[in-house]
Amino acid sequence: MKSRALKHRLEYALLASLGTLGRAVSENTAAAAGARLGEAAFDVFKLRRKVALDNLLQAFPERSSIEIEAIARSLYRNLGKNLLEFLRFPNLSGEDIRHKVTFIGREHFDRAIEGGKGALLISSHFGNWELYAASIAAYGYPISVVVYEQHNPLTDRMMNDIRRAKNIDVIFKPDAPRAILKALAKNRFVAILIDQDAGQDGVFVDFMGRPASTAKGPAVFAIRTGAPLLTGVIVRQADGGHTGYIEPPAYADPTKDKEQETQRLTAYVTAAMERYVRKYPDHWYWVHRRWKTQPMGSEGSS
Numbered sequence: 001m002k003s004r005a006l007k008h009r010l011e012y013a014l015l016a017s018l019g020t021l022g023r024a025v026s027e028n029t030a031a032a033a034g035a036r037l038g039e040a041a042f043d044v045f046k047l048r049r050k051v052a053l054d055n056l057l058q059a060f061p062e063r064s065s066i067e068i069e070a071i072a073r074s075l076y077r078n079l080g081k082n083l084l085e086f087l088r089f090p091n092l093s094g095e096d097i098r099h100k101v102t103f104i105g106r107e108h109f110d111r112a113i114e115g116g117k118g119a120l121l122i123s124s125h126f127g128n129w130e131l132y133a134a135s136i137a138a139y140g141y142p143i144s145v146v147v148y149e150q151h152n153p154l155t156d157r158m159m160n161d162i163r164r165a166k167n168i169d170v171i172f173k174p175d176a177p178r179a180i181l182k183a184l185a186k187n188r189f190v191a192i193l194i195d196q197d198a199g200q201d202g203v204f205v206d207f208m209g210r211p212a213s214t215a216k217g218p219a220v221f222a223i224r225t226g227a228p229l230l231t232g233v234i235v236r237q238a239d240g241g242h243t244g245y246i247e248p249p250a251y252a253d254p255t256k257d258k259e260q261e262t263q264r265l266t267a268y269v270t271a272a273m274e275r276y277v278r279k280y281p282d283h284w285y286w287v288h289r290r291w292k293t294q295p296m297g298s299e300g301s302s
Helices: 002-024 027-043 049-059 065-087 094-100 106-115 129-138 153-165 173-185 217-225 258-279
Strands: 101-104 119-123 143-147 168-172 189-193 203-207 210-214 229-236 242-246
Touching: 002 027, 002 065, 002 153, 027 065, 049 065, 065 129, 065 153, 094 101, 094 129, 101 106, 101 129, 106 119, 106 229, 106 242, 119 129, 119 217, 119 258, 129 143, 129 153, 129 168, 129 189, 129 229, 129 242, 143 173, 153 168, 168 173, 173 189, 173 217, 189 217, 203 258, 210 258, 217 229, 217 258, 229 258
Parallel strands: 101 242, 119 189, 119 229, 143 168, 143 189
Antiparallel strands: 203 210, 229 242
8 A cells, every 4th residue: 555655646746747847848848848758658668559559550451560650659749748738737828728729610519508408529539638628618618527537546636626727627437427417407518538448338339440349328318318419629730739620419319219329329429530530540549458348259359
């Protein structure tokens, strides 16, 4: 227990120090430092590097090993930039964030608010997903995000304090069902990332050419409440800015079989995510064992 507590304190101290340094320098310097941090994770520490490369090879069999490695290295650079950007949130006002992020498809947000049932915002670990949520709040939309509690309570508290300071309500996974229903009833947006392996409790849909166990919760809530499903991502631009994309809404058909609707809606939002992953492969979180769970009777995968 003592060793775990020490590890948690060291992790917290490292993250807090990165935040202090990141906030003390310019945005461009922080971005460069984040990129270097990502390169070190890829080239020196090789953190989950094999997982990322294996996933990319299976997703893009037509690409050369040189291309695959280039995508993976760019991903790690982006992850480092994401981290420093997130830790710099305390330096940013709502106006700063609005200046940094431009939205395409904001009219879908407006129509969802007019509908009065809130919306389920479906995204993935793509681009700077933390900035995506913060920018939605900065543009004046009420947003709650569903998160897993981190193993380290110190870093978990730090991250959630940063989120809340940007007007993001935090819903923890164990309490999610009731809290999501309450948020939707208040006409809030509820952001859920659906790109992590959901085990045998998930719905199997195609993702990047392979069956992927996917959380069925968003579809279930859409069927139960009539709230629209809005998919979207945030894409980093060469000038340091970002573009947030929002796809047209998908609605559950209450006259259809619930299981079939759950399958259809889950496949729909997953396909929307895949289009962005194929277009911007260095933006997605390839380090996760997305295809770990496979349908019963099939061979396992990464």
